[in-house]
Amino acid sequence: MYAVADAHVDALWRMVTAGGDLEPALASSPERLRQGGVALQVFALYASAGLPPHAQWDQVLEELDYYYAAFVAQAGVTPVVSAADLSAGAKTGLRGVLALEGAGCLAGQTWRLRTLHRLGVRGLGLTWNWANDLADGCLEARGAGLTSRGREVIREARRLGMWVDLAHLSEAGIRDVFRMLDGPVMASHANARSVHPHPRNLTDDVLREVFARGGFVGVTFEASFVTAERSPGPAALFRHIDHMLSLGGEDNVGFGSDFDGLSRPLPGLATAADYAAFARQIAARYGHALAEKLLIGNLMRFLRSALPSADLRDSSSP
Numbered sequence: 001m002y003a004v005a006d007a008h009v010d011a012l013w014r015m016v017t018a019g020g021d022l023e024p025a026l027a028s029s030p031e032r033l034r035q036g037g038v039a040l041q042v043f044a045l046y047a048s049a050g051l052p053p054h055a056q057w058d059q060v061l062e063e064l065d066y067y068y069a070a071f072v073a074q075a076g077v078t079p080v081v082s083a084a085d086l087s088a089g090a091k092t093g094l095r096g097v098l099a100l101e102g103a104g105c106l107a108g109q110t111w112r113l114r115t116l117h118r119l120g121v122r123g124l125g126l127t128w129n130w131a132n133d134l135a136d137g138c139l140e141a142r143g144a145g146l147t148s149r150g151r152e153v154i155r156e157a158r159r160l161g162m163w164v165d166l167a168h169l170s171e172a173g174i175r176d177v178f179r180m181l182d183g184p185v186m187a188s189h190a191n192a193r194s195v196h197p198h199p200r201n202l203t204d205d206v207l208r209e210v211f212a213r214g215g216f217v218g219v220t221f222e223a224s225f226v227t228a229e230r231s232p233g234p235a236a237l238f239r240h241i242d243h244m245l246s247l248g249g250e251d252n253v254g255f256g257s258d259f260d261g262l263s264r265p266l267p268g269l270a271t272a273a274d275y276a277a278f279a280r281q282i283a284a285r286y287g288h289a290l291a292e293k294l295l296i297g298n299l300m301r302f303l304r305s306a307l308p309s310a311d312l313r314d315s316s317s318p
């Protein structure tokens with residue numbers, strides 16, 4: 001079986017909204033992740049964007065509790081908080097990394113970001129699809145970029161050693177992030193807009209810039225981000241991968257499935273267990289060496305460069 005690393009699932013949000021204790025029904029349950037050959041999973045902390053900030057904060061903390069209770073303690077997922085955690089120990093086993101998807105829960109307060117960092121959160125996405133106090137999301141009609149609070153939160157995230165995620169952010173917000181930061185950034189779950197014109201997908205200019213910086217883009221399985229076809233086959237997804245490769249993404253492209261957050265999954269890609277067959281299709285199309293990069297190598301390389309080399313606990317002092 002091929003080993004896989006995936007940059008985005010919503011299992012923790014699914015558990016919270018379903019009242020918890022529904023782990024076997026999850027598309028990205030630990031069992032299904034293992035069946036699919038997933039060796040590393042980035043777990044999103046998504047708070048329902050319509051809730052007020054204090055309710056979002058509660059939801060994120062509840063998701064953190066599910067992560068540590070159900071995934072880490074019960075299912076044996078190994079938490080990753082530093083690059084050292086990616087090289088230490090055996091190559092087998094399922095590892096987890098936490099990333100915030102939409103930072104409205106912070107209410108613009110960097111102490112909340114430091115608190116999440118102390119609890120193991122290493123990725124920061126500023127928005128979901130709409131505006132919050134930090135930036136506009138990609139569906140916000142006015143299309144504004146970062147606010148001054150948004151810049152402050154990004155500066156604190158970088159000081160702590162967290163990576164910035166461009167998924168869901170407005171184009172102006174993405175350009176602001178590029179101007180603020182020199183280093184690699186991630187777009188955890190997004191496809192190519194020139195292949196399928198959806199506002200959640202990334203323009204060629206943005207894709208080229210992410211690749212040139214040594215960043216990472218996770219191709220995602222939400223059918224409405226992939227194609228207008230009614231029952232698409234794997235070829236529809238391959239078109240996005242091929243296009244990103246043609247823009248220079250050989251060392252930067254991987255997958256961010258969005259399992260447990262999909263409203264319309266692609267046929268044959270409904271749960272993490274489907275990665276087992278999908279990985280064989282990727283290998284048949286792209287050959288072993290490139291398939292290994294797409295399936296696991298590129299995300300692992302990004303995380304090794306984006307995560308702090310060791311877990312420096314005193315780095316989160318204000």
Ligand SMILES: [Zn+2]
Nearest residue numbers: 101168189261
């Ligand atoms: Zn999302």
